Amino acid sequence: MNFLDLFAGAGGLSEGFLRAEFEPIAHIEMNSYACKTLETRASYYYLKNNNMMHLYKxxxxxxxxxxxxxEEKRKKLLSYIPEGIIEPIINEEISEKTLPQIFEMIDNRLDIMDNNEIDLIIGGPPCQAYSVVGRARDENQMEDDxxxxxxxxxxxFxxxxxxxxxxxxxxxxxxxxFNGNIFKNLQAYMKRVGxxxxxxxxxxxxxxxxxxxxxxxxxGWRKDLDFDYPDIGPENMNYLINDILNDLPKLKAGKAYKKFNYRENPNKYLLESNIRDRDDILTHHIARPHIKRDLEIYKLAVTKWDKEKKRIKYTDLPEELRNHKNLTSFLDRFKVVAGDEQYSHTVVAHISKDGHHYIHPDIIQNRSISVREAARVQSFPDDYYFEGPxxxxxxxxxNAVPPLMAEKIANWFKEKLTQL
Structure with missing residues (x-):
């Protein structure tokens, strides 16, 4: 079975379907760094399936x-993959202008695969225009977006x-x-095309x-097929956020860990979730730098959580640590990823702007979470290599769909589609 991934991002949703042994037709993504990540991940699967993982490592x-x-080493990595073997990673914005070219590339890929049918289309358009926070911050409530x-x-498609x-x-x-009108129109269009x-x-x-x-x-499912919505029951979890943090080497703000090894062996959760294998190589354990004022705030936030199990509010800060006068909204701008909780709060792309909402729970390390720690919160495996700065x-x-979530959805589709 195969799939086409639209608005693919770094491939979180795709990863779930690859694990379920779906074959990719193509990935379409406008961000060049994300496309490089997708190419590198495609090389991982090719090398893994051909007993050449030492080259990936x-x-x-x-x-x-x-x-x-x-970049030279990356070109060398990609050179091990015979031309035409892996799916095209199409680095284009999906628009009326680019659609003919994109369709042609997909059609060519289907011809190479000797296939005239796509089993699944997956993906989700950029969500900022639908975000409640995004609309609140835009003076036109994103109406012109x-x-x-x-x-x-x-x-x-x-x-x-x-x-x-x-x-x-x-x-x-x-x-x-827009008062539900976007979703009403979306439903109507999807039903209209079958x-x-x-x-x-x-x-x-x-x-x-x-x-x-x-x-x-x-x-969505074609009207000629006997389908329904997947009923995937909740997992009974007995793990804590510390279970995805404690095996990683300790790190200070602005530093990168360069030795590629771990502090501890993988625990049960890391192994069960496929986040870490016993012979993995640790990359992307790099923390952003912070100014002195922010580090002082981070210590206060962690202390308040450790002692009171309460989130710090902006109004709790000493006046000398405040840098603006807004004391009525966005008071939770500093937030600890609490190690003794079962679940983190949502990781969103704003983590690229600053780390205030993603403070590491270890007061000694005193920093926001590293790239690898953020990836683990999203359930990306440690062998997932993110390209770019x-x-x-x-x-x-x-911006990604958690791969572990995607995998459960993909396995349901795999079982359902094989019954058709």
Missing amino acids: QYQKTYHKKDNER PRNYLYKLYIR LNRYKPKAFVFENVPGILTA YNIEARKLNAKQFGVLQNRIRVIII RTSNFVQIG
């Missing part, structure tokens, strides 16, 4: 090299390729944007992810 160990040296209507382009089913992921705000659909709010923590992350997952890594991670 060699590349992982270039993580701390200079950009030009690492062209991203409001990217779902129409998604539907163009449904209409052209007529897959058996699709998965459309987005933020809960898509249900209420699909029954159902939308549900699902929480990543139901799928074994240590994160409280609510997203709308729209499942630290800021781009955080954006890719914050």
